[in-house]
Amino acid sequence: MMEPAQQPAMVLTPARVSQPQSEAPASVTVIDRTLIEASGARELYEVLKLVPGMTAVKVDGNVPSVAYHPTQARDQRRMLVLLDGRSQYQPGLSRVSWNAMPVDIRDVERIEVTRGPAAAAYGANAFSAVINIITRDPRDISKSGVTVQGGNNGIRDAHLVGVRQLENGALRASVSSRGDNGYDEPFEGETLPDGKRIDTLNTEWVWDADARNTFTVQAGGSRSRLERQQEAGVADIGEYQGDPVQKGERAFVSLQWQHSFSRTHQLQVHTYGQYNQEITDFEVCYLDPVTGQTGPGGGLFFSQELRDLYLQNGSDMAATFAAFPSDADATNRYLTLQGAGAPFCAGSELDIQEVRYDLEIQDTLQLTRWARLVSGAEIRHDRVQSDSYLGGTQDNISYRFFGNLALDVLDPVTVNLGGYWERDQISGDHFSPRAGVNWRVLPGHHLRYVYSEALRTPDIYEERANINIQAQTLSPPFASNTQALLGWAPAYFFVTQQSPGTFEPERIRSWEAGYYGQFSALELDVRYFQETLTDLLSTALNPFEFEPSNDGRVNHQGTEAQLSWRPNVSHLFRVTGSHIHTRTNVKTEQRLAARDAGSALWSWQFSPHWAFSSAYYLSNDYNDNVFERADVQFRFRHRAGPTELEWRAVVQHRLNGAPVVFAENDYQQDRMWLGVTVRI
Amino acid sequence: MRSQHGHILVFLLLLATAGGALSAPTQTVHVLAEPSPFKDVFVLSLAQDLPANLRVVDEPDAADLLVALGDVAFTRAMDHEKPLLGVHVSRALSEKAARLGCQCAAIWAGVSLANQVQLVHTIMPLARRIGVVLGPDSVWPPEVVRGFRGPIKLELLSVKDTRALGDTLRENLNHLDAIVLPVDDSLLGPDAAKLVLLTSYRQRRPVFGPDLTFVNAGSVASYYASGSDLVSEAVQRLRVFADTGEWGASAFVSRPSVVVNEHVASSFDMHYRESGALEDALNNAGEAP
Structure with missing residues (x-):
C-alpha cells in the first residue's frame, strides 16, 4: 500500500495540501511540461502568458515583469513565486528576478498558479497570486541530453542535463546559458542597451532512505549580465562613459525531509539558504551646472555643500538648483572646483546583497475520514546589505504559523478554512484568513466560493531606505584630493533619500465565485471576482523621486476563463481569457492593467515524428499599447541508433506595430530560432 | 383416425420423456486447487449454484468433469485427461494446453x-x-x-x-x-x-x-474477476458443457466486478x-x- 505522501495530488499549491483541483479553495492554472513544450517558449516567464489574468512581458528592457492582475508597469511586488518551495520573492527591493532565477525552462516539470490571494497558506506577499514552479524529479528522467539553439536577434541558448539513476534515488545536474539582444534598435536613432546573458546551474539529489523517509537536496545558482539603460535623472546632468551593466550572482542550497509516520500522518521539514547579489556599475562625467558642459564644475553634484542645500530644500531637485546661485557655500564650492582644471568623472555602483535562511516544518494529519489538517511553522531570517540603497545592513527575522483545514462535511461539499499568522521585525503582527466552499454539483461539475484576505508587508528598502550613491572611483585630481575639492571624503552624490519607516502593509480583500468542470473532451474553469486593494504604496520610491505614501487604492472586478479541449489524441486546443475593470486613485497603478487579455494555443501531433503548435496572445492594452503576437512552432523527433533527436523551429510574430508597454520596447522584427536536442 | 392420433401423441410423449432422460444424465464435477479458504468458498458456491444435472464430487477419479483453480492446479489436472475447465488461469498456459490438444478451456485470470x-x-x-x-x-x-x-x-x-x-x-x-x-x-x-x-x-x-x-x-480503479464472478462464469461454462459437450473458447469473465x-x-x-x-x-x- 502506498503511503499517503506518495499518493497523487492534482494540485499542491492552493492550501499546501494534496487535493483535486475541483476541491481547491482557489482558481488554479496548471502548466505542465506538455504545454510548456507546445508553447515554444524560450524563457520560463513567457509560458505564464497562458494564465488568464497574468501579464508576462519585458517591460524594462531585458527585465521581465510577471504579475497577476497587474497594476504598476515595473511592479513585481505583489505576487509570490516559489521554486521547489523556495520563495523567489526578494525582500531587499520587493521583487522577483526572473532573469536570475536559477532554473532553465527545460528543467521545469510543472507550474501551478493559484489565482487569487493565498496569504492564508503562504503568508505575506502571496498577495495577488502564487506561482509554484516544480522542477523535474531526477527519478523521472530517463536520459541525459544537450540542447543548442540559435536565431536572430542574438539568440544563443544551450542546455545540458545529466541524469543518473541510483539504487534508491536519482541525481540530476543541469547547466544552461541563454542570451539575446533584447528589443529592436535603433530607437529614435539610438542604441538601447537591453541584451542579456544568463548562466544557470540546477542540481537535485533524491534519496529514498526507506518507505517512510525521503531526502531531497538541491543546490545551484546563476550568473547574469544585463545591459541596462541609462538612468534619465543622471543622464540629464552628465554624460555616461558607457552603458551601465548589471551583474548578478545567485546561489542556493536546500534540504527537504519527508517523513511518513503513518498513512494518516506525515511531516515535512524544509530548510534552505539563498544568496543574491546585484551590482550595477556606471561611470559618468558630470556637466558643469553653469556651462552645461563637462568640466570640473560637475564635481558640485558630489559636494558636501550641494547635499546640504538639497536637504535644506526639502529634497527637491528643482528647488535646489534654483537656490544654488544664491547659496554662498555652494557657489564657493563651485569656484573651488574650477581650480581642479579637469573634467569631473565618477564611477558609482548600485549594489545589493540579499541573504535568506529559512526553516519550515509542515505537518499533514488526516484527523478523520472527512477532515484533514495541514499546519506548520516557519522561521526566516532575511539580511540585506546595500551601501547605495540602505547605507549598510538591515535584518528582518520573521516567525510564522499556519493551518489549513479541509472538511468534507457532506459528500459533495468541501470546506477549506485557512489562516496564517506572522510576526516580523519590520511590520509587526499580521493574520491572513481564507475560507472556501466547493460543491460537487454533478460528477465532473463543481462550483466554488472563496473569500480571502492578504497583505504585502513593506520591503526592507521601503521601510529602511537610506539612499547614498558613493563615488567609488574619481578622475584625477579629484581622486587624490577628494576632501579639499569636494568637501568630504568619500564623496556622495548630492541626492539622498530616507524612508520615514512608517508604512503600513498593503492589503487585499478578495472574493470569487467559480465553476470547474470536466465534460466530454473539455475542461473548463470560469471565475468571477472582486478584489479591493488598499493602503498601496503606489508612488515612486527611487533616488530621484521619493514620495512615501500609503494612499493608493485599486479595485479589480472581472471574469476569467480557461478552456482546454482535446477532441482526439492528436489535437489540443487551449483558450484563456480575462475581462477586468480596474479602478484606481493613482494613474500609474493602471499602466499594466489590460481590460481584455487572452491566449489561444493549438497543438497538433500530425505524425509520429512531426508536431505543430501555434499560439496567439492578446492584451488590450498595456499603457495604451495593444500587445498582439502569434507564435508558430514545428517539431521533428526521430531516432538515430540509441540517440533521440528533436529539432524545433519557432517563429514569434508581432501582429501590430505597437511597442510593448513603453515606446522604447520596440519589437518590429520577427523572432525566430532553430534548436536541436540530443538525448542519450 | 382419432385412435391413430392418440397413438402418435403417446409415442411423441414417450420419445420426449426418453430424450430428456437421455440428454440430462447427472454429471459429476471435481474441483482441483491448492488448499486455501478461497477454494473452500468456491467449491461451496459452485455446489450451490450448479443445476440439477451437475454435482460436485470429492474425488477426481469419480468426476466426469474437472475444474482447476489457478495455473498449478490446471497443469496438474491435465494429467487426468478429462474434460477440464481452468478458472483464473493464465492465458499463456491455457493456450499452451489447447495446442497440446486437451479437452479443456479456461476462464483467464484478469479481465479483457x-x-x-x-x-x-x-x-x-x-x-x-x-x-x-x-x-x-x-x-x-x-x-x-x-x-x-x-x-x-x-x-x-x-x-x-x-x-x-x-x-x-x-x-x-x-x-x-x-x-x-x-x-x-x-x-x-x-x-x-x-x-x-x-x-x-x-x-x-x-x-x-x-x-x-x-x-x-x-x-x-479496475475491473476484476471476483470470486462470485468466477463462480458464475464457471457455472455457465459447466452448464453449456453439460448440454452440448463443448466448452467454448477460453476467455475472460464476461461480467467482471468494478472497484475504485x-x-x-x-x-x-x-x-x-x-x-x-x-x-x-x-x-x-x-x-x-
Whole structure:
C-alpha cells in the first residue's frame, strides 16, 4: 500500500495540501511540461502568458515583469513565486528576478498558479497570486541530453542535463546559458542597451532512505549580465562613459525531509539558504551646472555643500538648483572646483546583497475520514546589505504559523478554512484568513466560493531606505584630493533619500465565485471576482523621486476563463481569457492593467515524428499599447541508433506595430530560432 | 383416425420423456486447487449454484468433469485427461494446453482490455492516450493493443522484465494520460507495483488495473474477476458443457466486478469516486468500446 505522501495530488499549491483541483479553495492554472513544450517558449516567464489574468512581458528592457492582475508597469511586488518551495520573492527591493532565477525552462516539470490571494497558506506577499514552479524529479528522467539553439536577434541558448539513476534515488545536474539582444534598435536613432546573458546551474539529489523517509537536496545558482539603460535623472546632468551593466550572482542550497509516520500522518521539514547579489556599475562625467558642459564644475553634484542645500530644500531637485546661485557655500564650492582644471568623472555602483535562511516544518494529519489538517511553522531570517540603497545592513527575522483545514462535511461539499499568522521585525503582527466552499454539483461539475484576505508587508528598502550613491572611483585630481575639492571624503552624490519607516502593509480583500468542470473532451474553469486593494504604496520610491505614501487604492472586478479541449489524441486546443475593470486613485497603478487579455494555443501531433503548435496572445492594452503576437512552432523527433533527436523551429510574430508597454520596447522584427536536442 | 392420433401423441410423449432422460444424465464435477479458504468458498458456491444435472464430487477419479483453480492446479489436472475447465488461469498456459490438444478451456485470470479501457473512458473522459504495459507473460497479447480501435489511443509499452519498467515509464509517461496494467504475476510483483505507482503518481498519471489487490495498493480503479464472478462464469461454462459437450473458447469473465480506490480517485478528480456509482455509469455506457 502506498503511503499517503506518495499518493497523487492534482494540485499542491492552493492550501499546501494534496487535493483535486475541483476541491481547491482557489482558481488554479496548471502548466505542465506538455504545454510548456507546445508553447515554444524560450524563457520560463513567457509560458505564464497562458494564465488568464497574468501579464508576462519585458517591460524594462531585458527585465521581465510577471504579475497577476497587474497594476504598476515595473511592479513585481505583489505576487509570490516559489521554486521547489523556495520563495523567489526578494525582500531587499520587493521583487522577483526572473532573469536570475536559477532554473532553465527545460528543467521545469510543472507550474501551478493559484489565482487569487493565498496569504492564508503562504503568508505575506502571496498577495495577488502564487506561482509554484516544480522542477523535474531526477527519478523521472530517463536520459541525459544537450540542447543548442540559435536565431536572430542574438539568440544563443544551450542546455545540458545529466541524469543518473541510483539504487534508491536519482541525481540530476543541469547547466544552461541563454542570451539575446533584447528589443529592436535603433530607437529614435539610438542604441538601447537591453541584451542579456544568463548562466544557470540546477542540481537535485533524491534519496529514498526507506518507505517512510525521503531526502531531497538541491543546490545551484546563476550568473547574469544585463545591459541596462541609462538612468534619465543622471543622464540629464552628465554624460555616461558607457552603458551601465548589471551583474548578478545567485546561489542556493536546500534540504527537504519527508517523513511518513503513518498513512494518516506525515511531516515535512524544509530548510534552505539563498544568496543574491546585484551590482550595477556606471561611470559618468558630470556637466558643469553653469556651462552645461563637462568640466570640473560637475564635481558640485558630489559636494558636501550641494547635499546640504538639497536637504535644506526639502529634497527637491528643482528647488535646489534654483537656490544654488544664491547659496554662498555652494557657489564657493563651485569656484573651488574650477581650480581642479579637469573634467569631473565618477564611477558609482548600485549594489545589493540579499541573504535568506529559512526553516519550515509542515505537518499533514488526516484527523478523520472527512477532515484533514495541514499546519506548520516557519522561521526566516532575511539580511540585506546595500551601501547605495540602505547605507549598510538591515535584518528582518520573521516567525510564522499556519493551518489549513479541509472538511468534507457532506459528500459533495468541501470546506477549506485557512489562516496564517506572522510576526516580523519590520511590520509587526499580521493574520491572513481564507475560507472556501466547493460543491460537487454533478460528477465532473463543481462550483466554488472563496473569500480571502492578504497583505504585502513593506520591503526592507521601503521601510529602511537610506539612499547614498558613493563615488567609488574619481578622475584625477579629484581622486587624490577628494576632501579639499569636494568637501568630504568619500564623496556622495548630492541626492539622498530616507524612508520615514512608517508604512503600513498593503492589503487585499478578495472574493470569487467559480465553476470547474470536466465534460466530454473539455475542461473548463470560469471565475468571477472582486478584489479591493488598499493602503498601496503606489508612488515612486527611487533616488530621484521619493514620495512615501500609503494612499493608493485599486479595485479589480472581472471574469476569467480557461478552456482546454482535446477532441482526439492528436489535437489540443487551449483558450484563456480575462475581462477586468480596474479602478484606481493613482494613474500609474493602471499602466499594466489590460481590460481584455487572452491566449489561444493549438497543438497538433500530425505524425509520429512531426508536431505543430501555434499560439496567439492578446492584451488590450498595456499603457495604451495593444500587445498582439502569434507564435508558430514545428517539431521533428526521430531516432538515430540509441540517440533521440528533436529539432524545433519557432517563429514569434508581432501582429501590430505597437511597442510593448513603453515606446522604447520596440519589437518590429520577427523572432525566430532553430534548436536541436540530443538525448542519450 | 382419432385412435391413430392418440397413438402418435403417446409415442411423441414417450420419445420426449426418453430424450430428456437421455440428454440430462447427472454429471459429476471435481474441483482441483491448492488448499486455501478461497477454494473452500468456491467449491461451496459452485455446489450451490450448479443445476440439477451437475454435482460436485470429492474425488477426481469419480468426476466426469474437472475444474482447476489457478495455473498449478490446471497443469496438474491435465494429467487426468478429462474434460477440464481452468478458472483464473493464465492465458499463456491455457493456450499452451489447447495446442497440446486437451479437452479443456479456461476462464483467464484478469479481465479483457476492452473492459479496462471502457472503465478508463468512463471515469476519465478527458483521457485520450493510454499506455498499456505488457510483458512477455501478460494476459493481453500485443496484437490486442495494436489492433484496438476506439475513442482512446492505446500505446503499447513493451517491457522485457521488471528492470525495464522504470526506464519505459520515465520515457513515456509525459505524453500519456494514464497507464493500464495487465494481470502479469511475473512482471508485476510487489516491488514492480510500487515502482509503477510511485513513478506514475510523481508525474500525476493515474494507473488503472489490473485487479483488486492493485487498487487496494493505490491504482485508481479496475475491473476484476471476483470470486462470485468466477463462480458464475464457471457455472455457465459447466452448464453449456453439460448440454452440448463443448466448452467454448477460453476467455475472460464476461461480467467482471468494478472497484475504485476512493482516495486516489478523489485525488485525481475522477468523475466517479466510489464503486457503485462507477458500476452504474459503466452499465449505462453499455458495450465496451
